[in-house]
Amino acid sequence: MMSTKKVQQVLAPPPAHMVGDGFRVHNFFPSGYNISNRRMSPFFMLDYNSKIEFSPREIPRGVGVHPHRGFETVTIAYHGRVAHGDSYGNSGVIGEGEVQWMTAASGILHKEHHEEEFSKTGGLFQMVQLWVNLPAKDKMSTPKYQAITKEMMGRYALPDGKGEVEIIAGSYEGVKGPAFTFTPIELYNLRLKKGARLTLDFPETDNTGLLMIEGSALVNEETTQQDHFALMANEGTTFTVEALEDAVVLVLSGTPINEPIASYGPFLMNTSEELQQAIKDFNTGKFGTLED
Ligand code: MN
Secondary structure, eight states, X not given: OOOBOOEEEEEOOOOOEEETTTEEEEEEETTTSSOOTTTTTTEEEEXXXXXXEEOOOSSOOEEXXXXXXXXXXXEEEEESOEEEEETTSOEEEEOTTOEEEEEOTTOEEEEEEEOHHHHHHOEXXXXXXXXXXXXXXXXXXXXXXXXXXXXXXXXXXXXXXXEEEEEEESEETTEEOSOOOSSOEEEEEEEXXXXXXXXXXXXXXXXXXXXXXXXXXXXXXEEEOTTOEEEEOSSOSEEEEEESSSEEEEEEEXXXXXXXXXXXXTEEESSHHHHHHHHHHHHTTTTOOOOO
């Protein structure tokens, strides 16, 4: 039987802080709000760079070389372009409307900057970065990338030209998203015209939230303003989203990974011994090399 999944809480964007000099982010979790770092598992972190105008700059702003181990970073570009490079020799650009799904797993060094041409002209910038935990058995697997372009996204058109559901991972109404995930994850952009209304349905025990990227919407009866995050309750399965104006809504939902968590900075492991090992491996050059 279908039952309503309620909004547990609508969270306003916490005060922003800079990551390097290129990303001005609101951290909704795990540190922005006093919600457990398991509450949105398998999503461990949500950094939201709300809209900001960057002035032109010759030398791109960003974050220099840093490591990751034990999880995946998922970067979604709404405005502006991000260039990345890593210790495996990979590099590329995340353009507007694109997603980079990076499996750091056993460990990489990388850097993230505004793409050169974007930096020179400056302009509007808006991004999301999610950290997706990996199950213990996959934490030390080989790093890899999924560069997901607009053309690759799954698309479900809403009736009457009211917009679409863009599926990055998981599936909606039988339309699959392109991302490979280690555990069950649904990740969509709802691109809605004013008045569009749709129903979403996720398992009761999965963790679900909606980030209002653009415009405002009703989540069930709760008004959710731009830049706010609707945390859905772990009861009931079905809820509705109705656009109060043209809107873009990032929907994330996933099956929690019920394993111990040991986290320190850019490392996300199961035990403190594994954390110590990660720090040691990083300090002894096991993550490879990368020039700033
Ligand atoms: Mn990073």
